[in-house]
Amino acid sequence: MRPILLSGHERALTQVKYTRDGDIIFSVSKDHIVCAWYSANGERLGTYHGHQGALWTVDIDPTTTLLASGGADNTIRLWDVKTGKLLKTWDFGSSIKRVEFSPDGTQLLGVTEKRVGHVSSIVVYDIKQDVEAEQSSEHALRIVVDESKATVAGFSYGAKYIIAGHEDGSVSQFDAKTGELLDTFQAHEPDFSVTDLQWSPDRTYFITASKDKTAKLISASDLALLKTYVTDTPLNSAALTPVKDFVILGGGQAAMDVTTTSARQGKFEARIFHKIFEEEIGRVRGHFGPLNYVAVSPDGKSYCSGGEDGYVRVHHFDRPYFDFLFEVERERANI
């Protein structure tokens, strides 16, 4: 599994995303720039300039026509993927921690940071999937999060719920139409922030990562805890792999938390666990800073990680990865 090193960013990566077809990877970093790369060979295909601050988040709509990005310049921006043209800018009073399109691409949500004078909120816009169309400046829905601030959020299957992860380790479920809070669940240790939330392909369940060194698999409809993956390092990201029943976790000791951070002590490795058996299967080394985000291609053939070290590493899975089965799985497959 020889990785492709994508070096183009000048500062730490914050999020990486595949398109629905898995052919292009979009990455955002604290250097204010969005980059697009071919996943197959790591060639850079373009950049999106315009943001005035560190970028925290990026998402692509399912048809790969629109690109949304958000960051510390308190804006969400919408871009034409093909031309790199800025289509729309939404301004806020605080930075944007997360953007995500709804499964059908007709809605976009953004998570705003809590700051003096500004509450943490989740805003939803209706999106016209047309690069020529004028996008609405008014939000379709705004959920004020007055308990512990939201750190991550996303749409469930059919955009039925919005699920948010919070700073206090809890996960909450909102009605995506009305914004009504339906349920909350203390998924992680209190005082340990939820750092990531990623979906299964059909968006019926999701995985959360937390600084409490665990990742959890949770059902979207009833917030039932399905699985727990325990590691020995604070986690920044967790992704589910299609095709294989695995999860990939990334994290590592933040440099500020250790006195002498050698790559060894920092535990800057991607860890692969079996999704159903909760057992660690393998680790992938390479980064020399914490992994800030891991993303898996929707076709399940590769994954990439964005690190604090400023690199994106793309790994195409080998044959043994696909062949690996636990005995009981093989037994089941042969029935």
Added chain:
Amino acid sequence: MAPSYDNLQDEELIDEDDIDFTDLREQYEVRLEEGLDTFVVVDGLPKVPADSRVKLTKFLLRKLNAVGTATEEGTFMPLDDSNTTLGFAFVEFSSPKEAVAAIKAFNGTPLDKKHTIAINKLTDIDRYGREGRVEEEYVPPTIEDFQEREHLRWWLSDPDARDQFVMFRGDNVGVFWNEKDDPPEVIVDRPNWTEMFVQWSPLGTYLTSIHQQGVQIWAGKSWTRQRRFAHPFVNLIDFSPNENYLVTWSHRPIAVDENNPGPMSMEEDGKNYIIWDVETGKPLRSFVTLDIPGPPDENGEPTKKKLQWPAFKWSADDKYVARMTFGQSISVYETPRMNMLDKASIKIEGVQDFEWAPATAKRESIKTYEQLLCYWTPELGSNPAKVGLMTLPSKEIVRTRNLFNVSDAKLHWQSQGQYLCVKVDRHSKSKKSLATNLEIFRIQEKGVPVEVVDSLKDTVINFAWEPKGDRFVLITAGEIPQSAAVPPKTSVVFFCPEKAKGNAVGNFKHIRTIEKKNSNAIYWSPRGRFVVIATVHSQQSFELDFWDMDFEGEKDEKDKDLTANLQLMNTAEHYGITDAEWDPTGRFVATSASIWKHTAENGYHLYDFKGTALREEPLERFKQFAWRPRPPTLLTKEEQKHIRRNLREYSKIFDPQDLLRKNKASRAIIEQRRRLLDEWLAWREQVEEELHDEVAAGLPDIAEVVDDGKNEVIEEIVEEIIDETEEIIA
């Protein structure tokens, strides 16, 4: 330098003792009228007629005034109806201090041949002797029914002969069965079981926990508390080899409250050490710390060397315990009375260190009971440095050896007391370079011959005998390279005796030197033969080498006269290793990285004797790992030999058992996985059904992108011509 409190000249301070305060004191002294502390009651006096009362009073006061001032006016002897004294007197001293001194000095001492007096404080008589406080009639103490105690060695009867270990991590102390490569089985796990650390007693019977109030020992299957040893602010403990006695030490002198002594008596006041009887839980005797003078600091002030631990060293059979007064003498105490042997310490001028033989000595042609101890003294004036071997209880010196140019010496006994190796660091005449000699005393041979190994060029930083054997390993370090932050490279050197005729042990010969290592620690298997050479407490290197001294393969031609066949079996690495310990049977080695030393990757690793990694367990806030020791085997030599000879037979029984267990365990895991897979698939089926229903009811659907092999990759090459220029080249 600006004057500060710390560097004030002593001369400038006025000695308070030189000023006469008596006039002021008299003027301002507060007299406590209600203070009855100056009164004592003297019991046990003869009963005399009233007219002899003055004579008796005078006689008594003559005695009492040795420690205080009591006057005739302050003495009252009540009379009964027949005008004779009642045999007791009230005496007032001029201060409570004197009263206490009088009690200390004269309570229970004879007044004359017939009378023994008892002196008590008036307040005490009032407190303890008042009506109702003492039962009028004698009630015999109830003897409690015999209660069956738990077997304290229960863990030895494990059918699989597994070993136990204790682990201290976070705030929890847990004891576990070692399960080799499987997770250990919890026996007991208690939060806050200890405040500082835990320690096994030498034979494994007790687990010791250390608290601010003192020490507690725990044993038996239910891990109940067996004894408590109340020594406030205890820092260190040490058991005698046979677990009969316990030494506790605190850097703070014990302060016993005179009025509320608790379990201590005034004896313990101001002391640092207490020696306890483990069986009764009672203190036997207490001592103060004797500081070892170190070299003077840059201001010429005397310094104290680091505490030597243990300061009280036990003979192999618990019969004697000895302590050295640095540079002067060794005091040997006899248990259980803790009286000094022959009422005097043994004067040894300049004594630097001493060690008891770790096993009761068996010297050639000596039939009587003896314990051996060795000591060394440095060069004193024109006298050479000396190593001495003394036998006790006779205090005879049975062997001495003179040594020259000695900078330092270390005494290393072999575990059965057969050999004593004195590691002598010798400086050259110019005192510039150091080299190490080994002086090996053959204790069991006639006349205790000494063999010298002087082939070592470097200083030896570590030395260890093979337990129950006659081979040894040492580590030498070269000169420290200047301007380098890294410690010098080390060499590991192996020695063994030459082959000799009959039962004799040949001369010690060098086997091999492994150079350019970083190793600094030697861990012999408790059964001998195998040894682990490790690098501990180092950030840069952390390897473990597992050596076999009796490799069963081919032997090198040049080694044919040696009683060893050295072979490196395996090398392992444990990042951040701070400690390594063999289990008492010599089957496993546990290495640990404790948070007491650093915070990186705390936890432990487990290896088998040949260096195969069995399991590793990273643990948050991991502190301590300790195998439970085992008492010596009860099998006779013949029985042990029989077992060793028939090992193959035993393997036939144990191998299938191990296999069965493995299969059973893996079957359980497979069962568990099967269950998890079934549950997951059932849940997915249900969720998919629900999703299908909801989509049917109008929820927008999203198609999964799954590569079904039909996806095609279309590669479009778009060529944009940005600019075109034509140039004609000549």
